[in-house]
Amino acid sequence: MRRLLLALPFALLPLAAVQAHEHDHDHDSLGAHEHGVARLNAALDGNVLELELESPAMNLAGFEHAASSHADKAKVAAVRAELESPLALFALPEEAGCKVASQELESPLFGADDHHDEHAKGHENEHSEVHAHYRIECSAPDALKSLDLAGLFKRFPATEKIQVQLIGPNGQQGAELSKSNATLSF
Known part of the structure; x- marks a missing residue:
């Protein structure tokens, strides 16, 4: 089971790599950055739920360049x-008492x-990602x-x-969630 799961992200690579190649010829990509697709790692250990979200900036803001105009800055803000406000993005059962x-x-x-700023200066045209890491404590994790x-x-x-890769x-377990299938059971 574990080995199958570790192979899961790689099974999705060939198609993503082809799309990334067509999208950006000079960017040597393994297909990790695909517009419309985000990754979420979730781990529940005792009463602590760790969530790590990685997404192309395009999915969230609609652009990937550094914000310079007022409209772009407002969108980034x-x-x-x-x-x-992660509890609005990841709905957790109220009875679990999570904060x-x-x-x-x-x-x-x-x-x-951002401490990646130096790196970003030399790579203006590279895809920018957004990484969000949350540590959520739940008083009743069994819920x-x-x-x-x-x-x-x-x-x-x-x-x-x-x-999604979930350790509970x-x-x-691994799953691919979408708007019509947005829930994963622990």
């Missing part, structure tokens, strides 16, 4: 505000306060029966698919 213990957002899109991403799909409609009490 709005995206950041949405990402700073956000810590969160980290990282992206060249967010500008100068965490599912993870519902409907809120995320609703707020970021350009996100068509989310490839029943071991590891």
